[in-house]
Amino acid sequence: MLRVTRAVREDLLGIARRITGDVAEAEDVVQDALLALHEAEAVERPDVWLRAVTRNRALDRVRARKPTDAVEGLVGDEAGHDTAGTDVVAAWLPWIVETLPEPYRTAVRRVDLEEVPQAAFAAEAGLSASGARTRVQRGRRMLHERLVTCCPVRFEDGEVVDTGVAGCQRC
Structure with a gap:
């Protein structure tokens, strides 16, 4: 043994x-x-x-x-689905978000991880509502690109379907 x-x-x-x-x-x-x-x-x-x-x-x-509520907008988790893959990705998100360039890092962290409403984020960042929405969307797109490039994540219809073998030391 x-x-x-x-x-x-x-x-x-x-x-x-x-x-x-x-x-x-x-x-x-x-x-x-x-x-x-x-x-x-x-x-x-x-x-x-x-x-x-x-x-x-x-x-x-x-x-x-880690409750998965904070990552629903990023990985498309829906009620009733198996969340094992989402939980794994949720553990990776905080450090991957920190690799995003400013101002996208702050936008994604505040809106998606800290769950600050976009309108409140817009006010604190001095942006219009559409400007804040655009910044968050671009940050999410960058985050998605980093996830699928660096980490072994595969999405189908917005859901995590595979978190195979790691592509970097962190994931």
């Missing part, structure tokens, strides 16, 4: 890091999964079991800390 855990530990860390977006939290997730394996009775394929448990525990942590 020890040989198996040593062999898959880096893989588990990669899975947890991609989902949580945080190295320390990924370490905690892997420790939880390894402890669960130790406490489990007769697991036939521990490597496969560990990967599944790691993925599920990481998603649980993301769901617990």
